[in-house]
Amino acid sequence: MSDASVSTPVSALAAPETRDLSAGDFDVIARIAYAHAGIVLHPGKRVLVSSRLAKLMRVHSCDDMHAFVSLVANDARVRRSAIEALTTNHTKFFRENHHFQHVTQTFRPIMMDAVRARRRVRLWSAGSSTGEEVYSLTMTLLGSAPAESRAILAGDVALLATDINAQVITVGNRAQYAADGLAEIPPALASAWTERDADGFRVREEARSLVRFRQLNLLDEWPISGTFDAIFCRNTMIYFDAATTERLQCRLAEKLCS
Known part of the structure; x- marks a missing residue:
């Protein structure tokens, strides 16, 4: 061979x-x-x-x-x-619901007094991801009682939602979510502040009108004027080390109303 x-x-x-x-x-x-x-x-x-x-x-x-x-x-x-x-963008509506129960029981009565007195109310969702947290907060504040909801919508109430990721900011502004997300929202609030669409559901325009989304890196300077009555930064700090968390907590505390 x-x-x-x-x-x-x-x-x-x-x-x-x-x-x-x-x-x-x-x-x-x-x-x-x-x-x-x-x-x-x-x-x-x-x-x-x-x-x-x-x-x-x-x-x-x-x-x-x-x-x-x-x-x-x-x-x-x-x-x-x-x-x-x-970045990790895991989130859902009313995640860790006891926090929103605390808002209902403790913060909302104070907010309603401010609304009746025609004072400004400002809240910040720092690390808002695709918007589920800030819209959960918005629906919690608005509630399901029509008279109170109308007073809030007519008052000087606004929520700021920020995230480092521009893509999730786009999702939050659109406020359209998969149908299975409805199960996470208390029925009375879902009925009042969401509407079905072909792809799932959307947060109603009235609720969206209270929220403004902005891209922001929490480690950078914050081009944000004024202070806030409440700041949500609950599930963002778990990705930071102790030193970064401590610095951020101090900076956030300085942005709270005294």
Whole structure:
């Protein structure tokens, strides 16, 4: 039997995997996430971070993870996109409902006194994600009694909702949610402040009119004038370390009405 050379097609020579996030590149991303957003990424998150960055690589037409990490480090626009991709946006209507019960029992009576006295009332949902928290708060304040609701809507009551992620701000402004979210809302409030649509339901315009969404990184300077009667920042600080949490708590306290 004669010898025969065996050639391998070029296409079969697989290039080394370039979409995996190396330990060194993970450390770079972790430092960036902490420095710019206060997000703490432990080594156990490496696979998750790699998956999220891989999706973003396609958006930026990049096929090499190391090169993309370098781009994140050196391009402010890409860095913002990466940080947005790494944020956690898990939320739902009336999450940890006892907080909203506290608002109903303690804060709302004080607010109604202010409304009757024609005083301003301001609230802030800091880390609002896709809007479920701030709309839960809005519905809680409005209640289901028509006379009180009308007084609130006619008064000087406003809620600010901020998040670092521009994409979730867009969702919050749209205020359209999947149908299964209705089950999370107390029936009387759902009936008063939501309406069905083809894709699920939407928060009614009257309730939406009290809310203003803005993109804001809580670690940056806050271009926010005035103070607030209440600030919700309940499920945002769990992603920060103790030092960042303490600094943020002090800054938030300075924005509360005395």
